[in-house]
Each structure stands twice: as structure tokens, then as C-alpha cells.
Amino acid sequence: MITPHVADRVHLISHAHVNCYLIEDDHGITLVDAGLPSMWPMLQQALADLGRTPRDVKALVLTHGHFDHVGFAKRARATWNIPVFVHRADVYLAAHPYRYKPQRNRFLYPFTHPRSIPLLGRMAAAGALQVKGVDDVLHLAIGTPLDVPGRPIAVHTPGHTDGHVMLHLPERETVLSGDALVTLDPYTGRSGPQIVATAATKNADQALNSLAGIAATGARTILPGHGQPWGGGVDEAVRRALEVGEH
Numbered sequence: 001m002i003t004p005h006v007a008d009r010v011h012l013i014s015h016a017h018v019n020c021y022l023i024e025d026d027h028g029i030t031l032v033d034a035g036l037p038s039m040w041p042m043l044q045q046a047l048a049d050l051g052r053t054p055r056d057v058k059a060l061v062l063t064h065g066h067f068d069h070v071g072f073a074k075r076a077r078a079t080w081n082i083p084v085f086v087h088r089a090d091v092y093l094a095a096h097p098y099r100y101k102p103q104r105n106r107f108l109y110p111f112t113h114p115r116s117i118p119l120l121g122r123m124a125a126a127g128a129l130q131v132k133g134v135d136d137v138l139h140l141a142i143g144t145p146l147d148v149p150g151r152p153i154a155v156h157t158p159g160h161t162d163g164h165v166m167l168h169l170p171e172r173e174t175v176l177s178g179d180a181l182v183t184l185d186p187y188t189g190r191s192g193p194q195i196v197a198t199a200a201t202k203n204a205d206q207a208l209n210s211l212a213g214i215a216a217t218g219a220r221t222i223l224p225g226h227g228q229p230w231g232g233g234v235d236e237a238v239r240r241a242l243e244v245g246e247h
Contacts, residue, residue, distance in 0.1 A: 002046045006229045007221045008172040009150070013046050015039050016126035017119050017186050018068050019225055021176055022046060023150035023169070028058040030148045031082075032167060032176050033225065034073035037127030043072070054080050059148040061140070062086040063178025063225060064164040065093030065133075066100070066200070068123060073134040085146070087156065088139045090163030095135035100161065103198035113197075115189025123186060140165060152176070157214065159207025160196055166214060173220040175234065180210055181241055183227030193222075193230060193237040194244040204246040211238045 003012040009024040013035065020033040020043075029052060031043070047053060060076055062069055065086060073094070077084050086094045093100055120128075142165070145151035152167035157180040167176040179196045187197040195207040214222070215238040222230040222237055230237050 002042060002049060004049065006223060007169070007174040010169070010172065010174060010176075010223065011046060011050065012223070012229065013039060013042050015042060016122040016128075017184060017226055018071075018123060018126070019223070019227075020069075021223055022050070023152060024050065025149045028056045028149040030150050030152065031057055031060045031076070032152075033063055033069040033178065034060060034071045034076060036068055036071040036123065037130060039126070040072040040075060057082055060084045061146070061148065061152070061154070061167065062090070062094060063166065063176070063180075064161040065090040065097055066161065066179070067097035067131040068128055069178070069225060070094055070097045070134060071127065071131055074132045077134055077136055084134055084137045085140045086137050087142070087154070087163030087165050089158070090161055091137055091139070093161060093163070094137055095133040097131050097133050100202065102200050102202060103204055105199070113188040116187050119186045119189055155213050155217075157210035159203050159205070159210045160201045162202065164210075168217050168219065170217070173218075174223060175214055175217050175219040175221070176223045177214060177225070179225045180207065181214055181222060181237060182224040183230055186226055188247060190247075191227065192244070193240040194247070195241055196226075197247050208242060208245065211241055214238055
């Protein structure tokens with residue numbers, strides 16, 4: 001599914017409960033996250049729908065290095081010769097997107113959260129088990145506008161992974177939250193603002209503490225890595241996520 005203008009000049013590509021985004025300005029497009037492998041043709045269709053071409057894509061920024069955000073990153077890097085940015089603490093993970101140890105055993109979660117089974121099945125069918133890592137990356141600068149279209153500001157939000165970042169677009173009152181705050185958790189099937197379950201999060205306490213960084217932006221719109229965009233403001237989203245807590 002391709003949804004244009006989920007925020008000011010930000011466009012959503014969503015498939016199998018995984019989201020990636022295109023940030024657009026007059027100088028080109030920044031791709032945020034690389035979803036799953038089967039989303040590659042959807043990306044090309046989205047560019048065509050916007051009247052753009054692959055030459056307009058100037059950079060790929062990863063919120064973190066998990067497999068469902070690295071999906072077609074290696075292909076985009078090789079095919080389009082674009083830089084791929086990731087936080088230095090997630091460089092190894094981006095190259096080896098399955099080599100991480102969550103707080104709890106993720107393979108047991110479907111037995112206690114059966115609503116997750118169809119979601120995880122759709123992700124697997126979309127290539128979640130066949131992702132190739134990307135190792136030719138650049139380190140993200142934190143706290144200053146990146147020199148890419150849209151000039152997002154990366155804010156370190158560790159917990160889900162050591163190097164997780166969100167991207168803030170202050171003039172657009174928008175945060176691209178990655179998996180620091182989602183509105184659908186594929187590991188539980190639960191909807192609404194929350195952190196991702198401990199089946200895929202390294203440190204839930206740290207992830208909950210990182211919600212303060214999202215709240216500090218004062219943004220109106222949150223664009224998560226999983227689930228529907230949230231337009232009710234960061235304060236309410238963070239309040240609800242803290243209420244859900246660790247799960």
C-alpha cells in the first residue's frame with residue numbers, strides 16, 4: 001500500500017505490517033528504512049506516482065538495523081549508488097540483521113500471543129526471512145540536521161536496539177519514530193501507541209525512557225515503523241505507551 005502525504009511531503013509505503021517512508025523536498029527524496037525485500041517494486045511505483053525517478057533518491061536513512069528495516073537496503077545501495085546512514089551502534093546489526101538478542105525469547109512469543117501469528121506470517125511471506133545485510137554504511141550525525149532532502153534531525157532513542165534513532169522534522173511537526181514507538185506490535189498483535197514487545201526489544205526499560213526524547217519534540221504527527229500514522233500529538237501517544245509499559 002502506498003499512501004501519499006501522511007505528513008507534509010512525507011509518503012508512506014506499507015506492506016505486511018512494515019512501514020518505510022519517503023521524505024520529499026525540492027532537492028530530492030530521502031528514504032527512511034528499507035522495509036522488507038518484496039517492498040522494492042512498491043518503492044519504484046511510489047516514485048513514479050510522485051513523478052520522481054530513482055535519481056531523485058539521495059539517501060537511505062535507517063532508524064535501526066533489524067531485518068524488517070534493512071530489507072532492500074543492500075539492493076538500493078548497489079543499484080542506485082546512494083549512501084546508507086545508520087547510527088554507529090547499529091552498524092554491525094545492519095550488516096547482520098538477524099544477529100541480535102532480545103530481552104525475551106522471540107520464538108516462544110507466538111504461543112502466548114496467538115494474535116501475532118498471522119502478522120508474522122505475512123512478514124515472512126514478504127521476505128522477512130531472506131534479508132541480506134548492508135555493510136557499506138555511513139555513521140549518522142545526531143542532533144543536527146542531516147545533509148539530505150528534508151534535513152531530518154536524528155535523535156538517539158536506544159532500547160529497541162543500541163543504535164536506534166528517530167527522525168524529527170521540526171518544521172513539519174513530524175517524527176518518524178521507527179520502532180521506538182509503534183501503533184501496532186507484530187509480536188503481540190496489539191494496536192495503539194506502545195514500545196515493541198521484549199520479543200524484539202533489547203532493553204525495555206531503556207526503550208521506555210527513550211520515549212521522553214519523542215515527547216520533547218512536541219510533534220503533532222508520529223510515523224511509526226509498524227502500524228498506522230498517529231495524528232493525536234506526541235504527548236498523548238507517549239502517555240499511552242507508558243501506560244502499556246513493558247510487554
